[in-house]
Structures are given as structure tokens and as C-alpha cells.
Amino acid sequence: MNLGLKTAVAAFALTTMALTAASAETRVTYKSAKTGSSYYQMGVELAEAMKAGTDGDISVTVEESQGSVQNVMEVRARGGDYVFTTPPALVGLAQGGKAMFEGKGDPAFDEIRALFPIPSLTMHFVMSADSGVTDISGLAGKTILLGKGSFGATEGEKYLDLFGLTDQVEIADAELSNAVAALKNGQIDGFVTAGSYPAPNVIEAAASTPVTVLSMSDAQVAETKRTKLTIPAGTYAGQDSDIATTSLPVVAFTTTKMDDDTAYALTKTFWDNKAKLGDTSPWWNGVDPAMLSNIEGKIHPGAVRYYEEAGIALSDAQK
Incomplete structure (x- = not known):
């Protein structure tokens, strides 16, 4: 093999390795609240916990939001990398086309699934x-x-x-x-x-x-x-x-567009690192598995897998 060919092969190998490494990283967008609010700060803390807890395999970008209604409405145009926070009651209103969602119903709302509770x-x-x-x-x-x-x-x-x-x-x-x-x-x-x-x-x-x-x-x-x-x-x-x-109650949600493995990893990493989050900001100490009872709708299948492995009981309606 001549020198030029060896160089080309080496360059191709390096490129392939870089692409493989890049593809191994799961990117997630987390939309919560206005910059400067406690809930935006929680998003930043969650992003850091996800990065540390997965050795960088999950990268979370925190986006500013104007509020929970906007977070729900954006489900219509977002993909499988979208995580957002909102009270569970708003999800029910969106799925029923009621109150602020009257006349704005969309099939995408029926695909919303819960991951884990955050501070109320x-x-x-x-x-x-x-x-x-x-x-x-x-x-x-x-x-x-x-x-x-x-x-x-x-x-x-x-x-x-x-x-x-x-x-x-x-x-x-x-x-x-x-x-x-x-x-x-x-x-x-x-x-x-x-x-x-x-x-x-x-x-x-x-x-x-x-x-x-x-x-x-x-x-x-x-x-x-x-x-x-x-x-x-x-x-x-x-x-x-x-x-x-x-x-x-406030909960982190995604949709059925998110694959099960990512939903599982996000949920597991959250609970595995909740104690460390509490050491950083005490508001995380108020979150416990009992708060899952506040979720009236369905939980993402990937998250359900984690809860079943962890022995955390869910209702039939949540599965």
C-alpha cells in the first residue's frame, strides 16, 4: 500500500470513529420556564446531572420558555428529542381540547407521555x-x-x-x-x-x-x-x-416519538442522581416516587420499564 493510500485509509478510519462517537451521544432539548426562574435553574441542574450520570452519552440543551401552555403546544412541531415540563392537569386539558386549548386540539397531544416528577x-x-x-x-x-x-x-x-x-x-x-x-x-x-x-x-x-x-x-x-x-x-x-x-404538581414529559431506550435512560439517570441534585439544591429533596400518583395520563414505555425494574408501583392507567 503506497503512502497516499495509507493516509487516505487512516483519514477514513478517523472520520468513521468520530462519526460513531458523535452518533453515540443522545441530544435532548429540555424546555421549562423563563430564564432566571427557579424552574429554568432546575433545567440547568438536570442537564448537568444527565451529562455526569451518563458519562456524556446524553447531552441536554435547556431552552427558555414562556410557560407551560407554550411547552405543551410545541409538541405539535417537535421531534423525539423534546422534553418539557408542565402540570399534568394541562396535558389533560390539551388532550380534551378544553380551556386554553379549546379549538386548538391536535392528535399530537394524545402522544404526550410522562417521564418523572420535578419539584411542585x-x-x-x-x-x-x-x-x-x-x-x-x-x-x-x-x-x-x-x-x-x-x-x-x-x-x-x-x-x-x-x-x-x-x-x-x-x-x-x-x-x-x-x-x-x-x-x-x-x-x-x-x-x-x-x-x-x-x-x-x-x-x-x-x-x-x-x-x-x-x-x-x-x-x-x-x-x-x-x-x-x-x-x-x-x-x-x-x-x-x-x-x-x-x-x-409539575412533571417532565416527552412524547411517543422518543425511543424507549432514551426515555429509560433519562428516567433512570434522574432517579439515580436525585440525591446529588438535592445536595446542590434542596428543592429536589421534595421529590419522591409517591408523586407519580399525580400523573393521571400515561407514562412513557421506556420510563415504565425503569419503574418496574425499580419496584415502583404504577397504576394500570399509567402503563
Whole structure:
């Protein structure tokens, strides 16, 4: 073999090896929330965990999103590499063509499948200790900051109405970003926020001034028609007992376009690395297999394979 031919063969071999290595990497797009939000940060943490947990075999690109509805709608144009987050209830609405999906139905929605739960949106009613408020009924006559345009603001307003407090509470005209300073300065008695616990703004508030995070009774939780969630004692400074509150479950989904092996690898890697994720950000510690019961629709067959191997029970409707 002459030198020129040897060089050509060597170059071909190197190219083949490079292509093989490239093809071994599975690329996934993860779409969650707006840049700067806790859920976008979770996406970044998940991407790092997937890369480390698979020795680089799975590469996750995190995309900014304008919200859960957009995430669901994009299913129509996305391929098998698409993973997105949304409350399971929105998937049901999309598949039924209801509410914000009325007149926008698409067969692609029927192909949505769940992978694993992520931290829930958790309601926090945060009151200054000086306000003397220790339960929801004590909000009467107080000044509360709800913020604007967020899930927490909408949910908080709904709860005030449900519990007959709408006309008894003064709503502060300010952004939620000003809540901690306003609470510390005594401009407000409390604020309402929704986010994965421990919520950064609640941590900040509890660290800067004595606060009480309110618990709800079982009857109040039932009235909201949301999922009950317990924030363990010690989560926030000065919190000596568990807090009973409500939550909106959030789940990572894909579609049947994703192959079973990739769905299996994503799901297994998530659960295998959840403890490490919790060491990085405590909000991951609130996720456990029991939260799979919040998934009313179907789970991807690849993920089902993992759960069956791990001995985690699923309902027949989820398989």
C-alpha cells in the first residue's frame, strides 16, 4: 500500500470513529420556564446531572420558555428529542381540547407521555411574626402582597375569595420582587408566593425577620381542589413544625416519538442522581416516587420499564 493510500485509509478510519462517537451521544432539548426562574435553574441542574450520570452519552440543551401552555403546544412541531415540563392537569386539558386549548386540539397531544416528577409549585402564605397571624382566617384586616401575573398571585387571589377574605384584606400594589424588603420594613404584613420549596424568597424573608408560614386545614386544602403538600419542619428559619399547604404538581414529559431506550435512560439517570441534585439544591429533596400518583395520563414505555425494574408501583392507567 503506497503512502497516499495509507493516509487516505487512516483519514477514513478517523472520520468513521468520530462519526460513531458523535452518533453515540443522545441530544435532548429540555424546555421549562423563563430564564432566571427557579424552574429554568432546575433545567440547568438536570442537564448537568444527565451529562455526569451518563458519562456524556446524553447531552441536554435547556431552552427558555414562556410557560407551560407554550411547552405543551410545541409538541405539535417537535421531534423525539423534546422534553418539557408542565402540570399534568394541562396535558389533560390539551388532550380534551378544553380551556386554553379549546379549538386548538391536535392528535399530537394524545402522544404526550410522562417521564418523572420535578419539584411542585408550592403555595406559601408568609406573614411577619409582628402581624400576629397564625392561620388563614387571621389574614382579615391585614395588608398582603400578591404580586401580579404569576401562578402564585392568581392562586392567592382565588384562595382569598374561597375563604371569604377578599373584602377583608388590603392588597399591596407592588411587585413580588419587593416583598422581602416591604415585609422587613413593615409596609406589608405578609406576602403570597408559589415556587418549589424551599423557596428562595421565603428563605430570604425568614433569614432577615421573624416570619410565620401559614398552614391550611384539611378542609381548606380540599376546598382549593389542589394537591396537599407538607413542608417539613426546619425547612425555613424559625419553622418548628410541619406546614400543610397546597401544591400544583409539575412533571417532565416527552412524547411517543422518543425511543424507549432514551426515555429509560433519562428516567433512570434522574432517579439515580436525585440525591446529588438535592445536595446542590434542596428543592429536589421534595421529590419522591409517591408523586407519580399525580400523573393521571400515561407514562412513557421506556420510563415504565425503569419503574418496574425499580419496584415502583404504577397504576394500570399509567402503563
